[in-house]
Amino acid sequence: MPETPYQQAHRPAAKFNSRREYLEHELEVMSPKRWGINLPLRDYRFEWEDLVPAVAATIGKIVMVSATVSVFAASLGLAPEFVVENVRFEMLIAALLFAFLVSGLFNPRANLAGTHGPMIPMIPILVAAGGHPLAFGIMVGVFGLILSLSGGGSKLVGMAGDGVKGGLLIYLGSVGLLSQINAFKGWSTTIEMPELSFVVLFLIVVLYAWLARLKMRWLAIPLCSAVASIIALAMGAPFEFTTEAGLPNMSPGYWWGEDSGWQLGLPGLSHFVAVLPFAVLAVAMWSPDFIGHRVFQELNYPKKAQDVLMNIDDTMAVASTRQIVGTTLGGGNLASSWGTYMIPASIAKRPIPAGANLTALLCVLCAVFGAPMDLAMWEPVLRVALIVGVFLPLLEAGMEMIKDTQTAQGAGIVIFASALVNPVFGWSLTMLLDNSGLLGKNERSDSLSTAERWTIPIITFAVCGGAMASVGLLPGIPALF
Structure with missing residues (x-):
């Protein structure tokens, strides 16, 4: 069998002056197939740096799915045992059907399908409005597929200026950073160990500062999490393993039964109507996440590594399909681009496929054995991993994009508008102002077509604003539905 272009261009690590040069060369020579078969050694290699995003993604998956399913369970009056079993089920779905088969084998240009964290506060409102988890999941998947197949995702990413992108990253990073610090402080006070x-x-x-000086920030998640757990245990913080080994119920009939699983039965037409505005909002909120993850890759990968950057439309298609399939099988996850995978992978200068396969393996092991889930969800490990692996790098990347007064103005407006309502409002409003030439670089606005300057930004802002107004997310304005 003839060698692939990657096999011909690959050179051993010993041929390079530094590990960084080797990793960047790997990114430059890789050319993974979109919707074809990609195999180790033939199309990519496993490196020990791939463990960094895999560990971070596994921790993030356990935490975020647990948070999502817990809110659903609390709103529907389901027992804690339901949460553990459903999270395990979701871990297997995410690992085997999508991290391994899609991102690891068939399309390494698509980021892994993670969890839609910003929608978690909406779950109690959705349930109170008469929404059904299965109806909601199907509607989100359908709207997401429409956006991805029309090329709308990549179009929106390309239309956002540096000021908008940078401000969005700064806002998401700083808000997330403060929330994790406050949560950790609150837990420490609860266990009567505020120090x-x-x-x-x-x-x-x-x-973290030492690792940054050594240019080894890719080690931050495993090393800082390990240090945090050791210090917490040495100081006497309480911890115990409680989750036993086992497998969840794999039958969709069990999960969507009237007396088992969700205890809701199958949804009717009224349930689909009730979740309509929430589904529109969920898909509208995807774009800021997807933009942030793609931009973070671009900032950390070499300029020639275009073939390994995540494809926005493919990632949206995968997240949409994962939402439909996962929910139909019985899972409670809300899908989005997997940030706790992509951000560490970008820092470690690794492409998607190898780490995706390792993530799948770790997720399966955690779901089956149970005990690793307890450790990943322990407060010192959880908070530190999210701080150094997600929110601090987001903040740094956003600051790197602010290079002059005009981009600083755009960043300031998106931060202001995001703080006023939420990142979706801030992103859509500032993109409209930026593209129309009301702020930022006038020459950039002049280079855009009429549709890019006015039509698309106005429609985007109207759709996002309408979806938020319909569910009561605009301050001082009651929900329309």
């Missing part, structure tokens, strides 16, 4: 959070975070700041 614990200060000691752990102080040492993590020093360790």
